[in-house]
Amino acid sequence: MHKNDQSGSNVTKRLRLVLTAGFAVLGAMNFAATTAHAADAGKGKVIGYYMDAADDYYKASFQVFKTLATQAGWQVIDVVGQGTAPEQVAAVENFITQKVDAIVVIQNSPQVSSECLRKANAAGIPEFHQSHKPPFEPGLAGFTCYDFVADGELAGQSAVKHGVKRLVMIEGKLGQGSAAGQTQGFLQGYKKAGKDIGNLLDSVGVRGAGGKDLQVVFWGSGNWFADPAKKVMEDAITSLGPDGFDGAYVQNDEMMTGALQAMEEAGLDSSKYWLGSSNGKEKSWDWVAKGKTTMDVNQCPTLEGDICFQQISAYFDKKPYKKGVYPYFTPFEKDTLDKGKMIPWILDDYMKKRAANAFKYDINDPSFRAEPQVQESVNGRS
Secondary structure: OOOOOOOOOOOOOEOOOEOOOOOOEOOOOOOOEOOOOHHHOOOOOEEEEEEOOOOHHHHHHHHHHHHHHHHOOOEEEEEEOOOOHHHHHHHHHHHHHOOOOEEEEEOOOHHHHHHHHHHHHHHOOOEEEEOOOOOOOOOEEEEEOOOHHHHHHHHHHHHHHOOOOEEEEEEOOOOOHHHHHHHHHHHHHHHHOOOOOOOHHHOOOOOOOEOOOOEEEEEEEOOOOHHHHHHHHHHHHHHHOOOOOOEEEEOOHHHHHHHHHHHHHOOOOHHHOEEEOOEOOHHHHHHHHHOOOOEEEEOOHHHHHHHHHHHHHHHHOOOOOEOEEEOOOEEEEOOOOOHHHOOOOOHHHHHHHHHOOOOOOOOOOOOOEEOOOOOOEOOOOO
16 A cells, blocks of 8 residues: 655756765656756755655655646656655755755654654755655645545445445554554444444554454555465465454555455356455456456545645745645445546546546535644644
8 A cells, every 4th residue: 555865966857866974875756757956946945855655646646746747847856765763854954955846655653743843844845755654743834645444435435335244354564654544444344333343442453352243353554565465365365264354444455456366266157255454446346347356545645746746835825725635435346436537546547537627626526535633724834
């Protein structure tokens, strides 16, 4: 689901940013992004954009942001880290040194973001966040991310409807914020439906925990990728047998790819089980339509990139805007799937559907929920 270098003065097709304090030069991203040193920006604004890792979720979000930013005449310096806190700090410090006009961060952790926000705020540079909830501190000019608890609850509601009582839970990463949120939401879906789940909310990761209406018979972490999730499902099938579980909540589509492979190789018909996931990638539309999986949630990073662009645009224009935004979800099963209304992950398809107003993308639409704990709108510069 989700999982980010300092430039010289030359404008290149592919910027490699050399991190200070002895950091090695990190690999550039494998997708096109024209970059420029702030001093060479000329007309338009310069945005420093940091991603914690080379993840396809982050890539999809960046591509939409970069496309819209280019159309607006902005220059974007993108930095991809390898999942460590010092890389995020070094990248933000280098953006500040270059005097960029705004910074976008897909964070390593709230703790390191707190340090970065203090540095950006002291330099008078607004910092915006995507994909994960940042600390609500001075310097934060805006953020957008999905409500992962609500995401998981949608899957839980579907599992309740389909009578799932013995569940395999394949989390993105045990204990990680977004994964923990999805798990909590899933279990809340049962609890809100009046189902007996025993002490599951206090027993995350404990195999066999639960009540008479839901028991998690196997827990595992797929680390958001297909291969480790495949291994978890293989272990679950070996441990439980084909009749030892009713379904599986596999928290993103890449992990579901691996889970489906494991089931197929074990000779199991996936349509005989409840299988729920999230992300709503294009491939999941086909899975659900064909009955290979039961449900998914169209939860698109492309929309996050769009919202972040709109927030920064309003900031530059000194117009009011929602400072904290949770995008809307579209859950779907076979009988509710409407591919024409799904939000694409693929850049060209996203931009075409956006131009045709095939989905809601305007930040001012009430379907985009504002975070009540932060100032809902700001006028001009914070």
